[in-house]
Amino acid sequence: MTHQVFFEDVHAGDEIPQLRKNCSTQQLVQWAAASGDFYQIHYDRDFAQATGLKGLIVHGALKNAFLGQLLHDWIGEGGQIRRFGCSYRGMDEPGQDILCRGVVTKTYTLDGRHYVDLDIWTEKPDGKRTSPGTATVTLPGRA
Amino acid sequence: MPDTETALQITDDMRAQIGVESEPWTYEVTTTSVRMYARGIGSEDPIHYDVDFAKQQGFRSIVAPLGYIGTPVYLPGSNDPTFGFPRRAGGPRLDIPFKGLLDGGTETEYFDVICAGDVLEETSHLADLKLREGARPMLFITNESVYKDKATGKVVVKQRLTSIHM
Numbered sequence: 056m057t058h059q060v061f062f063e064d065v066h067a068g069d070e071i072p073q074l075r076k077n078c079s080t081q082q083l084v085q086w087a088a089a090s091g092d093f094y095q096i097h098y099d100r101d102f103a104q105a106t107g108l109k110g111l112i113v114h115g116a117l118k119n120a121f122l123g124q125l126l127h128d129w130i131g132e133g134g135q136i137r138r139f140g141c142s143y144r145g146m147d148e149p150g151q152d153i154l155c156r157g158v159v160t161k162t163y164t165l166d167g168r169h170y171v172d173l174d175i176w177t178e179k180p181d182g183k184r185t186s187p188g189t190a191t192v193t194l195p196g197r198a
Numbered sequence: 199m200p201d202t203e204t205a206l207q208i209t210d211d212m213r214a215q216i217g218v219e220s221e222p223w224t225y226e227v228t229t230t231s232v233r234m235y236a237r238g239i240g241s242e243d244p245i246h247y248d249v250d251f252a253k254q255q256g257f258r259s260i261v262a263p264l265g266y267i268g269t270p271v272y273l274p275g276s277n278d279p280t281f282g283f284p285r286r287a288g289g290p291r292l293d294i295p296f297k298g299l300l301d302g303g304t305e306t307e308y309f310d311v312i313c314a315g316d317v318l319e320e321t322s323h324l325a326d327l328k329l330r331e332g333a334r335p336m337l338f339i340t341n342e343s344v345y346k347d348k349a350t351g352k353v354v355v356k357q358r359l360t361s362i363h364m
């Protein structure tokens with residue numbers, strides 16, 4: 056269970072707790088089975104290289120799901136995800152750290168709901184952002 | 199030297215398929231599929247694994263991790279054997295000469311929480327086509343899907359998926 060974060064405690068510029076991932080090839084196969092995406096570039100090195108890639112790569116949609124977990128873990132059971140998404144601008148490889156990060160860009164209340172907008176992204180060890188995106192969540196208020 | 203692949207153009211016939219709505223397809227969310235997806239992303243949150251715990255938190259059953267919107271019912275001959283998505287009548291059909299395929303992006307809007315036991319009905323349409331010229335031309339295809347609760351008809355999720363063909 057996660058500690059509950061409240062709307063009043065969140066401000067533009069705040070960074071949310073980071074989530075570090077490092078995919079084994081086993082995890083890529085586990086996720087392939089769970090998602091139904093069996094594209095061979097994620098588990099068959101020869102196939103991947105034949106398509107022009109250097110080697111196996113992490114599924115883009117898995118990185119999107121990691122960003123979902125980043126948000127899920129932060130908002131706690133009192134929060135709700137309204138929307139989130141990212142584009143896949145760079146490739147990540149198995150065995151390499153993928154750092155999932157998010158920064159609050161705006162907080163506002165609309166129709167009694169407390170909204171938080173964020174920039175979210177995955178990052179390689181050298182700091183390059185491979186999956187930049189945005190999200191909107193709602194958080195409970197203290198009142 | 200340019201090869202035949204660079205000759206790809208977005209034709210009027212291709213553009214005419216933008217907005218053509220597919221037939222609906224059923225997506226199932228089960229306790230097993232939710233746990234498999236949670237394992238796949240490496241989450242250890244009991245909300246994705248323990249039915250009793252999830253119910254104590256006020257949910258119908260274990261909660262689908264973000265990014266998981268159920269599994270399309272698989273019928274041999276009707277689904278893509280590699281990606282699992284349905285090849286149904288009514289949806290857009292594009293002949294794409296490019297061999298390379300990459301994910302371009304995912305955007306998901308949630309109107310409700312998805313839990314094990316949910317049965318969703320999905321329809322989709324081609325939303326956008328873009329061709330990026332260059333040494334290795336790339337075709338960006340964006341599809342939009344709407345997932346409704348099959349029992350109530352309520353919209354649960356809207357999603358835009360972009361694939362890159364090169």
